[in-house]
Amino acid sequence: MAGKTQLKKLEKQLSPIDLTPSDGNNLEKVAPVKHWSIEDSENLYRIQGWGEPYFSINAAGNITVSPQGERGGSLDLYELVSAIKRRNIGLPLLIRFSDILEDRIERLNACFNRAIARYNYPNVYRGVYPIKCNQHRHIVESLVRFGKPYQFGLEAGSKPELMIALATLEPALNGKNDKTQPLLICNGYKDKEYLETALLTTRLGHRPLIVIEQLEELYLTLRVSRQLGIAPHLGVRAKLGTKGVGRWGCSTGDRAKFGLTVPEILTVVTELEQAGMLDCLQLLHYHIGSQISAISVIKDAIREASQIYVELAKLGANMTYLDVGGGLGVDYDGSKTNFYASKNYNMQNYANDIVAEVKEACEDAQISPPILISESGRAIASHQSVLVFDILGSSEVPQNPPDPCNGKEHLILRNLWETYTGIDERNYQEAYHDAGQFKEEAISLFNFGYLSLKERARAEQLYWACCHKILQVARQQDYVPDDLEDLEQIMASIYYANLSVFQSVPDSWAIDQLFPIMPIHRLDREPTQRGILADLTCDSDGKIAQFIDLRGDVKSVLELHPLEYKNGKHSPEPYYLGMFLVGAYQEIMGNLHNLFGDTNVVHIQMSPKGYDIEYLVKGDTITEVLSYVQYSAEDLLERIRLRCEQALQENRMTVEESQLLLQDYERSLRRYTYLVGGDC
Helix, strand or coil: CHHHHHHHHHHHHHCCCCCCCCCCCCCCCCCCCCCCCHHHHHHHHCHHHHCCCCEEECCCCCEEECCCHHHCCCEEHHHHHHHHHHCCCCCCEEEEEHHHHHHHHHHHHHHHHHHHHHCCCCCCECCEEEHHHCCCHHHHHHHHHHHHHHCCEEEECCHHHHHHHHHHCCCCHHHCCCCCCCCEEECCCCCHHHHHHHHHHHHHCCCEEEEECCHHHHHHHHHHHHHHCCCCEEEEEECCCCCCCHHHHHHCCCCCCCCECHHHHHHHHHHHHHCCCHHHEEEEECCCCCCECCHHHHHHHHHHHHHHHHHHHHCCCCCCEEECCCCECCCCCCCCCCCCCCCCCCHHHHHHHHHHHHHHHHHHHCCCCCEEECCCHHHHHHHHEEEEEEEEEEECCCCCCCCCCCCCCCHHHHHHHHHHHCCCCCCHHHHHHHHHHHHHHHHHHHHCCCCCHHHHHHHHHHHHHHHHHHHHHHCCCCCCCHHHCCHHHHCCEEEEECCCHHHHCHHHHHCCCCCCEEECCCCCCCCCEEEEEECCCCCCCCEECCEECCCCCEECCEEECCCCCCCCCCCCCCCEEEEECCCCCHHHHCCCHHHCCCCEEEEEEEECCEEEEEEEECCCEHHHHHHHCCCCHHHHHHHHHHHHHHHHHCCCCCHHHHHHHHHHHHHHHCCECCCCCCCC
């Protein structure tokens, strides 16, 4: 693909490699490697694309975080992680930056306010946060607190989320509901209890807007309303004809999961009119999918929705609100394109197009423009969370130059040696295919007893030496043939990461979502290794082998630094990676594969002295995750004790050994489900 070819060109510019083979054949030595700079790391990992204005690299080669954007100071992420570890808080570690959350709300409101001023829009914007995006208490409570100056509300898509919203949002003073109150959008499937609860809270001063998603909900709402004597504030969710894009493009259309078709919306109007309650219909809602990458889709959707809104107003409904749903994208790869992991617009473009289109439609129809609502959860929550994890070790493809062939070895080994010594920039593609063929022949000969185990090992060593040399040559070319593009992944190192993909980034596993991943330190040095990440689970899917690439593409390896070992120890020096933009959906959708539980979480708040640890949420212990699957830690410990007693009676174990086992077992039950670097 084009992006991979671009990567090869970048590698050629930044890291020329000495191609002189150990046997001294006629390949020339290229120019010395130039000094690596932090600018090279910025370009390689595209941090200025996806990280602005919150993440950058400092002169020490460490990631810095500016939680307040351009308005405040910055923190050295590596130093922050080191300080947290000194507090006996282990990795993997999810760091939430509360100031980023506040900044995202401010930016979204500022963009809509600028658009409203630019187009002289005669109404206001009222944002709501969809709780499903990240339901954790500290997140929701912080959002409500930060959103108070903007009357920022909440959206509930289920009964449990409704319970959260009602208890977290403050009702109006004296229970007198008015239009300045933060909105509560009630989406999702609803039963009688849900509707009773929502309607009764209007007596407390809440302003729930019940969105009708199915016709049956309308009839149930009307019955509950009559029983309680409380008039509802109603909305309808429309199934737009506009086609979405990306992974959630099917959120629109006649067969979308939620919403009403136009004929069904007209049925709602008729039923309400006959019941004398048409004035209760106040809101039109639509949703065209999460992470909309193309601004053209957003324009088409708001144009269609604006016309539906206008027509409902003409039919006599008390139309007051237009909810454009979610979809405001996040630029995960920094390419600013319509690639599914990016977006070809910014937040201001988004606000401008919505405000301008709604105003034009309402002016043409001579009706009052609505209060504008958006449910931009991903754009609000993604940036505030960073997952930091350590690398426990690595597995490398053998790269040592092979010993020369002595001429008496088997023909297949001599063929592999000849292929190895003859590789150059003119024949490396042919050599790749020859080496692969000779390797297969060697395996076949071994299977039929014509090669010994040592000879097979020699054949594999020669094959990997050929691949390594071919890859060195290929990286120097302006064009890399398609049949060699998988060689990077074949030769990639495996870096063993102290995390569970299924727990911390389930979207990476389930839908191949891309997240920015990079080292958080050593960025003033060239990352000479190419690797993939393998997690702790016993599952072949527990890996990350897709990474953001240049200009809206995907690459199969990540540039990493060699692990450093000191004093001959087997455990490497600390090497920390960060996974960024993981604040939306990942935590709540994680699962307990292999019983790896929730990670440690810290909330960082900027302060005049630097920062404060606002909250610490300890990750799951082994006892806690065992309880999720109905095991009692006390019962398990007692079983082990009884077995130790039996082993003591049968002289299979000493008292000291039994006590050590029981101590280790009991201690483990109280500890984190993840590994302690250096002890694995």
